[in-house]
Every structure is written in structure tokens, then in C-alpha cells.
Amino acid sequence: xxxxxxxxxxxxxxxxxxxxxxxxxxxxxxxxxxxxxxxxxxxxxxxxxxxxxxxxxxxxxxxxxxxxxxxxxxxxxxxxxxxxxxxxxxxxxxxxxxxxxxxxxxxxxxxxxxxxxxxxxxxxxxxxxxxxxxxxxxxxxxxxxxxxxxxxxxxxxxxxxxxxxxxxxxxxxxxxxxxxxxxxxxxxxxxxxxxxxxxxxxxxx
Amino acid sequence: xxxxxxxxxxxxxxxxxxxxxxxxxxxxxxxxxxxxxxxxxxxxxxxxxxxxxxxxxxxxxxxxxxxxxxxxxxxxxxxxxxxxxxxxxxxxxxxxxxxxxxxxxxxxxxxxxxxxxxxxxxxxxxxxxxxxxxxxxxxxxxxxxxxxxxxxxxxxxxxxxxxxxxxxxxxxxxxxxxxxxxxxxxxxxxxxxxxxxxxxxxxxxxxxxxxxxxxx
Numbered sequence: 001x002x003x004x005x006x007x008x009x010x011x012x013x014x015x016x017x018x019x020x021x022x023x024x025x026x027x028x029x030x031x032x033x034x035x036x037x038x039x040x041x042x043x044x045x046x047x048x049x050x051x052x053x054x055x056x057x058x059x060x061x062x063x064x065x066x067x068x069x070x071x072x073x074x075x076x077x078x079x080x081x082x083x084x085x086x087x088x089x090x091x092x093x094x095x096x097x098x099x100x101x102x103x104x105x106x107x108x109x110x111x112x113x114x115x116x117x118x119x120x121x122x123x124x125x126x127x128x129x130x131x132x133x134x135x136x137x138x139x140x141x142x143x144x145x146x147x148x149x150x151x152x153x154x155x156x157x158x159x160x161x162x163x164x165x166x167x168x169x170x171x172x173x174x175x176x177x178x179x180x181x182x183x184x185x186x187x188x189x190x191x192x193x194x195x196x197x198x199x200x201x202x203x204x205x
Numbered sequence: 206x207x208x209x210x211x212x213x214x215x216x217x218x219x220x221x222x223x224x225x226x227x228x229x230x231x232x233x234x235x236x237x238x239x240x241x242x243x244x245x246x247x248x249x250x251x252x253x254x255x256x257x258x259x260x261x262x263x264x265x266x267x268x269x270x271x272x273x274x275x276x277x278x279x280x281x282x283x284x285x286x287x288x289x290x291x292x293x294x295x296x297x298x299x300x301x302x303x304x305x306x307x308x309x310x311x312x313x314x315x316x317x318x319x320x321x322x323x324x325x326x327x328x329x330x331x332x333x334x335x336x337x338x339x340x341x342x343x344x345x346x347x348x349x350x351x352x353x354x355x356x357x358x359x360x361x362x363x364x365x366x367x368x369x370x371x372x373x374x375x376x377x378x379x380x381x382x383x384x385x386x387x388x389x390x391x392x393x394x395x396x397x398x399x400x401x402x403x404x405x406x407x408x409x410x411x412x413x414x415x416x417x418x419x420x421x
Contacts, residue, residue: 020397025238026322083298086316087290094286123282126239126320133313178419179412180405183235187405194398 004148007140011152014201017127018160019194021134024127028161029186038165041122042158046151048122049131052096053150054143056089056132064088064136089132097123127157164190220339221346226415229350230323232408233418237323237351242400243314244355248371250310251359255352257296257315259345262324265289266332266344273333285328286319293318323347358403366394 017023024045031041062068064085069076101119105112122128131153140146167189176185230236237258244254265288269276276284297315300308308315318324327347332340363369368376368390380386393399412418 022242022397022400023239023317025242026236029235029238083294086294086297086319087287089316090286090290090319091283094283124286124320124322124325126317129320130239130313130317133316137313177409180409181419183232184405184408184412187401187408191398191401191405194401195396198396198398 004144007145008148008152009203011149012156012159013197014203015153016156016160016194016197017130017153018157018190019197021130023130024125024157027122027125028157028164028190029183032161032165032168032186035162035165035169038161039158042154042161044119044122045125045127045157046154048093048097048100048119048128049150049154049157050147051100052093052128053131053135054147055096056092057135057140057143057146059088059092060085060132060136085133085136089129093128093132094123127153160193163193167193217339217342220343221349224343224346224350225353226350226411227418229354229411230326230347231351231354231404232411234326236326237321238404239317239321241351241355242358242404243397244311245359245362245400246366246395247310247363248356248359250307251355252352253300253304253307254311254314255348255355257300258318258321258323258351259348261289261292261296261318261321262327262348262351263341263344265292265324266327267337267341268292269328270332270335270340271337281333285325289324289328290319323351354404354407357407358400361403362394362399365391366399 011017015021018025018028027041032038062071064081066080066082067077069079069081097119101112104119131150135146135149138149140149164186168186171185171189180188224230228234231238231241244250265285268288269285293316296318297308300311300315324344327344331343335343360370364375368374368388376388376390378384380388382389
């Protein structure tokens with residue numbers, strides 16, 4: 001239990017998807033002009049990460065890792081399907097976002113009208129696939145750890161995009177040098193926010 | 206019926222050279238930033254990454270352009286993802302076989318080429334409406350524009366952060382404080398935030414020379 005909480009806090013602050021690994025930067029920069037849309041996208045990312053990563057964890061554990069197919073028959077102990085992981089992860093992500101979109105549209109139209117436009121965008125958000133690949137590389141011990149990593153990274157990503165959107169809203173009133181306006185200054189501010197987040201390094205529960 | 210163009214007409218060459226400066230995918234179109242920054246601590250992985258992305262962009266554009274009339278519109282995203290993922294698996298396996306150290310350094314970022322927005326962006330915006338040959342050139346050009354930024358960023362980060370280029374010592378050893386000199390490596394350049402700031406500065410310089418790129 002302690003470990004799960006630890007992974008959650010670490011993935012929000014220390015191993016933040018944006019500040020430490022630059023994952024999901026494209027939508028981070030494109031959709032951070034107002035706090036409201038940024039929050040919508042952030043919540044959608046938490047949601048999709050929280051759904052896809054546990055699924056990919058189970059697939060990785062029972063299908064892809066070298067020698068894990070023994071639960072079907074002992075004769076398959078030598079089969080190593082790990083080279084297929086990219087294609088399986090991305091297929092799972094693309095189909096789950098499609099499913100989630102359809103379910104949300106059917107049962108929660110209000111949520112759909114605020115999140116709906118972001119869901120297709122998320123299928124190709126690097127943070128989602130990156131989460132699954134990090135999960136595979138770091139080898140989390142059980143489903144609980146993987147889920148807490150997923151939710152933590154999602155919350156960290158959401159926090160970052162809401163933060164930059166709030167700064168950019170205020171930035172409209174500042175006199176930025178003309179060539180730096182728009183994405184230039186966004187990059188530099190993100191860098192400064194990253195330096196601020198580095199003060200969380202070494203945090204442990 | 207379209208007129209047949211020569212293989213290397215001026216128009217085709219423009220497809221290659223435009224993305225390197227005026228339509229640069231990273232600094233102008235804001236595509237593919239995700240994987241660009243994390244691999245720029247050292248020059249060598251940055252070069253390998255640039256090369257891999259160029260190859261995947263070029264060939265995925267070419268392949269999808271040649272089957273563009275047979276893909277049903279509704280499922281085109283899935284078809285694109287499958288083609289790109291297959292190419293990335295090839296690149297990943299080749300890297301593991303022939304450049305194992307670099308592939309370990311790049312870790313998850315080889316896999317993340319799949320979701321690199323440059324690739325999807327070029328397929329959607331160009332390859333699905335053009336013939337295979339211009340699509341290949343357009344893909345390669347965009348890959349090269351991406352690679353150029355990667356290499357510039359990695360050059361500065363490795364030079365100032367570790368005092369080396371391609372792992373070879375460039376700053377003379379006798380300059381270091383430990384050896385009685387005056388110089389010390391700037392550790393900040395190795396940390397992730399500095400990549401963002403360096404890209405910000407590159408955008409600043411590029412836009413000061415190209416006034417039409419300035420945002421309102």
C-alpha cells in the first residue's frame with residue numbers, strides 16, 4: 001500500500017510526464033490557451049491513461065513478456081512476443097479511446113460535449129503510449145502499482161497543462177519580444193516550470 | 206490525367222527544402238516535440254533518433270500514399286497506425302541488433318516514434334492526397350527538418366553540459382577547475398528543462414530572421 005502511494009506521488013511530481021520526459025508536448029502546447037479547455041483535456045488524459053494502462057499491463061503480463069505464455073500450455077515457454085508490444089499497445093489505445101468516446105456519447109452527453117472533441121486527439125498523445133512503454137520498461141509488480149502509476153502520471157500531466165494555461169492567460173497582458181510570442185515563450189516558461197518542479201526531486205512517502 | 210513531372214523538378218526539391226526552414230515541423234508547425242527533447246542530452250542518440258524518424262516518416266508517407274485509394278475513410282487512422290507501428294518495430298529491431306547501446310539510451314522513445322505527430326500530420330496533410338514519389342520526398346524533408354533541430358539542440362547541450370561532442374572531449378582538460386583552470390561544465394544543460402529553453406531560443410533566433418513567422 002505504501003508503495004502504491006509512493007508511486008502515485010512520484011509520478012505526479014518527480015517523474016512528471018511533461019517536465020521530466022516531454023511526453024504529450026504537442027497537445028500541451030496546442031491546447032493550453034485557456035484554462036477551461038486545458039482542464040477538459042487534462043481530465044480526458046487522466047481518464048484514458050487510467051483505463052488503457054491497466055489493460056496494457058495485463059496484456060504485457062499474460063501475452064507479451066518472454067516465456068509468459070505457459071498459462072496456455074507449458075510447451076509455449078520459449079515463445080517471446082515482446083517485439084509485438086508497440087503494435088498491440090497502440091491498437092489497444094486507439095480502440096479503447098474509440099470505445100470510451102462512444103460510451104460517453106451515449107450515457108453522458110454533457111460530459112461528451114465538453115470532452116468529446118479531445119478524445120480522438122488523445123489516441124495519438126505520446127503521454128498515453130509513453131505511459132504503457134514506461135510501465136513495460138520499469139516492470140511494475142502488480143496491477144495496483146500500474147494503475148497508481150497511470151493515475152499519477154495523468155494527474156501530473158493535467159496539473160502541468162492547467163498551470164501553463166493559467167500563465168498563458170496572464171501572459172496576454174505582458175510585452176513579450178515579437179519573435180518570441182506564442183510558442184517561443186511557452187517553451188521557455190515550460191522550462192522554468194520544469195526547474196521549479198525539480199525541487200520535488202527525492203520526495204518519498 | 207496529370208502531366209508527368211521530372212523526378213527532381215523544382216517543385217519536388219521545394220518539398221524537401223521547405224520543411225527544413227520555413228515550414229520546420231518543430232519550430233513552426235509545433236509537431237513532434239514530444240520525442241524530440243528527451244533524446245538531446247548527447248549528440249549520438251540524437252543523430253540516431255533523427256535518422257530513424259526521417260526513415261519512418263518517408264516510408265510511411267510513401268506506403269500510405271500508394272494505397273491511399275483503397276483505404277476506407279472511416280478506418281484510415283487505424284490503418285495509418287498499423288503501417289507506422291510496423292515500420293517502427295523494424296527500426297527498433299534493427300537498432301537492437303546493430304546499435305544496442307544507443308537503443309538502450311533511447312529506451313521508450315523509439316516506440317514513441319509511432320505517436321510522433323510529424324508522421325501522422327504529414328500522412329493526413331500530404332500523403333493521402335498526393336502520389337507516392339512526392340510523398341516520399343515530403344516525408345524525408347520533414348524528417349530532416351526535425352533532425353536538424355534535434356542535432357542543433359543536442360550539440361549545445363552536450364558541448365556545455367559535458368564538454369564533449371560524440372563522446373570525445375572537446376573542451377581542453379587543463380581548463381577545468383580540478384586541473385587548475387577556470388572552467389566547469391554547466392550541469393543545468395543535462396537536465397530536462399534546459400532542452401525546452403534551448404528550443405525556445407532557437408525559435409527566437411529563427412523568427413527574428415523570418416519576420417513572416419511572427420505570431421500576433
